[in-house]
Amino acid sequence: MANQFVARSLDEIQFWSRIMKEHALFLSLGFTHDQKQLIEEAQQFITVFERIEEQLSKFTVNSDPQQIQSFNNQVYQAAASIWSYKRKVLGLTLRCEIRSNNYPLLVDHISREAAYFANRLKELNEGKLTPLPEAIIGENVFFLKIMADHAKFIGHLLDPSERKLVEQAREFSHDFDQLVFQAIDLDSMRPQSETRPLLDQFLDQNKVSVVSLRDFKKTARELIEACRIKSNIHPLLADHTFREAERFIEIIDLFEAKLKNN
Structure with missing residues (x-):
């Protein structure tokens, strides 16, 4: 201990x-x-x-x-x-x-x-x-909002001529906003007894989305470092947001392990 x-x-x-x-x-x-x-x-x-x-x-x-x-x-x-x-x-x-x-x-x-x-x-x-099952939704709301914000910042800091990347960032922003609302809804309707199936599905869905955003950030970071896209994004900021996505994935893994052991 x-x-x-x-x-x-x-x-x-x-x-x-x-x-x-x-x-x-x-x-x-x-x-x-x-x-x-x-x-x-x-x-x-x-x-x-x-x-x-x-x-x-x-x-x-x-x-x-x-x-x-x-x-x-x-x-x-x-x-x-x-x-x-x-x-x-x-x-x-x-x-x-x-x-x-x-x-x-x-x-x-x-x-x-x-x-x-x-x-x-x-x-x-x-x-x-260790993370408690009752903290799962709140913790995910926090990190989902962080990921949604990152997508918004990336979209605004990319040069407007980078139309495809700007559109991808907007799509991620929308997707994570929806996940935030979904998490809030789940927290409101969550039954007091059996929550395991709901939480399992919730974590699986979030992980798929975060992995996708993490990979987008990784690609953007590499392109920024190689000066292959036009933006006002500092290379360290690109790496910073990538590390936070990695952290969220680690936390989801911790929650999944905790649920399995309960």
Whole structure:
């Protein structure tokens, strides 16, 4: 049990700390040159999460669970702080107090991910190590919305002349929006007793869609890196969204394994 706690904690921190660091970078690149204070704050968060990554490298699955619990608390504070920063940027943007190249939906999107990360660390320190069946739908709603957002961002950042890719991105956006609504409907109508067949079908359908989007992102990433398509997509952003799709697939696999063992 202790080793599982350590392993899950280190895995979450390894994945999401890199994501948080990259969010800070993407925000900084989207600000205008006169928004120096916001750029400096973003750069400070890059440093914060780089230090967390350095600390992370000193731990192993055999590390003292109490040390990991303390580390989780430290990283939780960093995740909560970057969440507050992102919400501040979102507020400034929605009130038109700043104008930048950071879409409001993108800022909201990355703040949702910071909240998810902070909450996951809190759950781990409370002993919630493995996914619970009753959490499946909510967790999928979160990630399905993330995937839908990614498709929208890709569609908007591609050059309009890339008509085929833009249309593919729009189709993915529509498909994942529908999956979000379907998940919400399922959560509302879910019977209190037997849910296994519904959840099995739900996870299978989601996995097929996520794998398809993951493959689209992989192709787009390779084309962007090779300068074979026209877009405003940073190569690191392409890789970033690909890794998040991979993460969602891993989580679906965890849920499927949990259901089989129940």
